[in-house]
Amino acid sequence: MKHFIYDIPTKVYFGENQxxxxxxxxxxxxxxxxxxxxxxxxxxxxxxxxxxxELQKSGLEIFEFSGIEPNPKxxxxxxxxxxCKKENIDVLLAVGGxxxxxxxxxxxxxAYYEGDAWDLVIKKAPVxxxxxVVSILTLSATGSEMDAxxxxxxxxxxxxxxxxxxxxxxxxxxxxxxxxxxxxxYQTACGAADILSHIMEVYFNMEQDLYMLDxxxxxxxxxxxxxxxxxxxxxxxxxxxxxxxxxxxxxxxxFLKGGRTLGWSCHPMExxxxxxxxxxxxxxxxxxxxxxxxxxxxxxxxxxxYDFGTHVFExxxxxxxxxxxxxxxxxxxxxxxxxxxxxxxxxxxxxxETHFEMMAKKICGDGTLTGFxxxxxxxxxxxxxxxx
Amino acid sequence: MKHFIYDIPTKVYFGENQxxxxxxxxxxxxxxxxxxxxxxxxxxxxxxxxxxxELQKSGLEIFEFSGIEPNPKxxxxxxxxxxCKKENIDVLLAVGGxxxxxxxxxxxxxAYYEGDAWDLVIKKAPVxxxxxVVSILTLSATGSEMDAxxxxxxxxxxxxxxxxxxxxxxxxxxxxxxxxxxxxxYQTACGAADILSHIMEVYFNMEQDLYMLDxxxxxxxxxxxxxxxxxxxxxxxxxxxxxxxxxxxxxxxxFLKGGRTLGWSCHPMExxxxxxxxxxxxxxxxxxxxxxxxxxxxxxxxxxxYDFGTHVFExxxxxxxxxxxxxxxxxxxxxxxxxxxxxxxxxxxxxxETHFEMMAKKICGDGTLTGFxxxxxxxxxxxxxxxx
Numbered sequence: 001m002k003h004f005i006y007d008i009p010t011k012v013y014f015g016e017n018q019x020x021x022x023x024x025x026x027x028x029x030x031x032x033x034x035x036x037x038x039x040x041x042x043x044x045x046x047x048x049x050x051x052x053x054e055l056q057k058s059g060l061e062i063f064e065f066s067g068i069e070p071n072p073k074x075x076x077x078x079x080x081x082x083x084c085k086k087e088n089i090d091v092l093l094a095v096g097g098x099x100x101x102x103x104x105x106x107x108x109x110x111a112y113y114e115g116d117a118w119d120l121v122i123k124k125a126p127v128x129x130x131x132x133v134v135s136i137l138t139l140s141a142t143g144s145e146m147d148a149x150x151x152x153x154x155x156x157x158x159x160x161x162x163x164x165x166x167x168x169x170x171x172x173x174x175x176x177x178x179x180x181x182x183x184x185x186y187q188t189a190c191g192a193a194d195i196l197s198h199i200m201e202v203y204f205n206m207e208q209d210l211y212m213l214d215x216x217x218x219x220x221x222x223x224x225x226x227x228x229x230x231x232x233x234x235x236x237x238x239x240x241x242x243x244x245x246x247x248x249x250x251x252x253x254x255f256l257k258g259g260r261t262l263g264w265s266c267h268p269m270e271x272x273x274x275x276x277x278x279x280x281x282x283x284x285x286x287x288x289x290x291x292x293x294x295x296x297x298x299x300x301x302x303x304x305x306y307d308f309g310t311h312v313f314e315x316x317x318x319x320x321x322x323x324x325x326x327x328x329x330x331x332x333x334x335x336x337x338x339x340x341x342x343x344x345x346x347x348x349x350x351x352x353e354t355h356f357e358m359m360a361k362k363i364c365g366d367g368t369l370t371g372f373x374x375x376x377x378x379x380x381x382x383x384x385x386x387x388x
Numbered sequence: 389m390k391h392f393i394y395d396i397p398t399k400v401y402f403g404e405n406q407x408x409x410x411x412x413x414x415x416x417x418x419x420x421x422x423x424x425x426x427x428x429x430x431x432x433x434x435x436x437x438x439x440x441x442e443l444q445k446s447g448l449e450i451f452e453f454s455g456i457e458p459n460p461k462x463x464x465x466x467x468x469x470x471x472c473k474k475e476n477i478d479v480l481l482a483v484g485g486x487x488x489x490x491x492x493x494x495x496x497x498x499a500y501y502e503g504d505a506w507d508l509v510i511k512k513a514p515v516x517x518x519x520x521v522v523s524i525l526t527l528s529a530t531g532s533e534m535d536a537x538x539x540x541x542x543x544x545x546x547x548x549x550x551x552x553x554x555x556x557x558x559x560x561x562x563x564x565x566x567x568x569x570x571x572x573x574y575q576t577a578c579g580a581a582d583i584l585s586h587i588m589e590v591y592f593n594m595e596q597d598l599y600m601l602d603x604x605x606x607x608x609x610x611x612x613x614x615x616x617x618x619x620x621x622x623x624x625x626x627x628x629x630x631x632x633x634x635x636x637x638x639x640x641x642x643f644l645k646g647g648r649t650l651g652w653s654c655h656p657m658e659x660x661x662x663x664x665x666x667x668x669x670x671x672x673x674x675x676x677x678x679x680x681x682x683x684x685x686x687x688x689x690x691x692x693x694y695d696f697g698t699h700v701f702e703x704x705x706x707x708x709x710x711x712x713x714x715x716x717x718x719x720x721x722x723x724x725x726x727x728x729x730x731x732x733x734x735x736x737x738x739x740x741e742t743h744f745e746m747m748a749k750k751i752c753g754d755g756t757l758t759g760f761x762x763x764x765x766x767x768x769x770x771x772x773x774x775x776x
Contacts, residue, residue: 003403015391212611212631219603
């Protein structure tokens with residue numbers, strides 16, 4: 001295990017009726033607040049009204065930027081940054097899921113940059129400052145509420161790229177599980193797949209790890225597997241929504257990573273799928289992950305899948321390691337495609353092999369995709385084909 | 389599960405050779421730094437020299453306060469605060485275990501108070517400001533490196549009382565597992581007992597909890613049980629020392645607590661023991677915990693001990709719940725007294741029943757000690773007697 005720096009300063013108000021703290025927290029950061037959100041579902045649920053009432057009560061000067069799309073686009077980042085510059089915004093308040101929060105972080109960074117925000121995404125220019133971000137989470141999935149990441153898409157170039165900077169970590173996040181009662185079955189299922197994938201990308205690792213973190217990851221994976229079906233069956237089950245919500249933050253806030261430096265595997269592949277086809281991120285991950293595990297499983301890595309199978313799915317420890325590994329992949333598939341009722345193939349969602357070669361090339365560049373097991377361009381194409 | 393506020397802003401440098409960051413981190417907080425430590429073991433190990441070299445390199449103005457005792461006394465707090473006031477100290481750098489860090493936090497708070505620091509401990513005056521604290525941890529046990537607590541003793545009144553304030557949370561902590569290679573068997577064992585106890589005080593709870601946190605606690609308890617014996621047998625085993633060190637921070641930094649509001653049981657009892665007899669905190673907890681569990685076990689709480697036994701000690705799930713619960717208590721006893729080789733009774737460490745009634749009265753006040761199961765004064769006396 002190597003050294004690492006743990007630095008997650010986000011303050012979280014978890015639970016019902018915490019918005020009474022919103023005005024004071026925003027006021028600590030400034031006077032002029034830009035409220036960002038998506039297509040307006042927060043108006044239907046009443047959350048928008050509550051937020052505005054709290055901000056007005058604290059005498060804040062309120063601006064709005066709405067219409068942030070799923071797989072948020074760089075055009076939205078530029079438009080939001082423009083408002084920040086023009087109005088001298090002090091604080092950003094993102095009200096939404098991962099797309100809204102990601103876009104808002106990028107807006108905060110782009111507000112300090114003279115030029116196209118895409119330059120920041122492709123690392124042509126560094127991110128070293130960001131307008132402070134506060135978030136009110138409405139969907140348990142990406143973990144953006146407590147991490148340093150923002151994934152931004154550019155439909156013109158078919159690119160979807162992650163941007164990361166400690167200055168973009170939200171200062172304060174409000175996590176009220178009851179806000180997610182209105183999230184539909186499909187989005188709940190995709191969110192659960194996203195949370196699981198964040199953990200698996202770190203868990204499946206050949207580096208020498210902190211045992212403590214492996215056991216913690218297994219506990220959080222068990223949590224998602226237990227509660228996602230409950231949330232589908234009973235959308236207003238507080239216990240289920242609360243566990244999924246807190247799991248979403250901890251899956252990717254950096255704690256579980258410890259000193260691991262290995263790259264991720266399924267996320268880079270999925271980013272290409274949604275860059276080309278604008279599919280839901282969690283769905284792409286659900287389709288890819290079991291095929292990826294199936295493809296890479298070998299004698300070198302079987303012990304990790306044995307742990308996964310016996311600890312997370314409670315498969316009989318006395319079975320041979322390879323049998324446990326294969327059964328764990330089947331159980332994961334069943335979880336995604338039977339329990340969560342997600343579509344199980346790329347074909348079903350209208351994706352064929354047209355762009356597989358190009359996507360694999362973008363993923364691997366001139367080399368291989370490093371990760372749990374290094375993947376060549378051909379490997380990536382093969383995995384995509386297994387998903388058809 | 390109720391609402392809670394998660395707020396743990398400590399930045400942690402984990403691993404070997406991280407002290408190169410020390411000067412920059414201290415400089416961010418000020419120019420005049422008071423280095424606090426205990427009896428001088430850091431001089432023998434060479435850590436003192438490394439720390440001073442880093443501080444000098446950054447051109448900081450260095451002051452020192454040494455001799456902080458185990459179960460730190462209010463007299464030390466007052467003496468340290470005096471230096472802070474006289475020299476206008478900007479930053480405190482605690483180099484040591486929990487006692488040094490606790491005392492340093494209290495010094496930081498007392499520096500803003502005109503009067504006896506004991507007033508802050510007994511809540512006669514509020515703590516609302518604290519000189520920023522940075523810590524370099526040398527012993528995995530109390531978790532003080534990442535939490536808001538400081539436990540201070542007053543030998544005159546036989547009191548040992550916890551003080552807690554968010555302003556006292558360390559800003560930055562350095563956790564280098566190799567620094568703990570020189571910690572002896574006894575202190576390593578007591579530290580492991582302390583870590584386990586912090587988790588058990590929260591885990592054994594009748595409130596409706598976040599399942600995710602219960603599974604995480606079980607994972608961290610398994611970690612301590614796996615690695616403490618390895619650290620005893622091989623003091624320079626990095627993996628063991630690293631897992632114990634990170635477990636110590638997470639056992640009590642607030643994450644595992646979630647929305648639980650129930651009081652603790654063994655810590656209040658142990659604080660009386662060390663207030664009267666100045667024993668090592670972790671040892672007192674090890675002696676008390678199995679007896680406490682044995683005393684309170686009943687049909688209402690057996691399911692929690694069943695989880696503990698089957699998940700942490702991997703006892704056969706098919707056994708009756710009560711049998712699992714009893715076996716889990718035996719296994720915990722064996723872990724403390726056989727595996728860790730800690731003394732198993734109060735008698736062995738020179739404590740008899742002389743002060744049991746008085747201590748029970750201090751613990752329960754006019755009512756009961758609330759917790760996993762409420763305890764009357766008589767219950768507390770009975771538990772103490774079981775430890776003879």
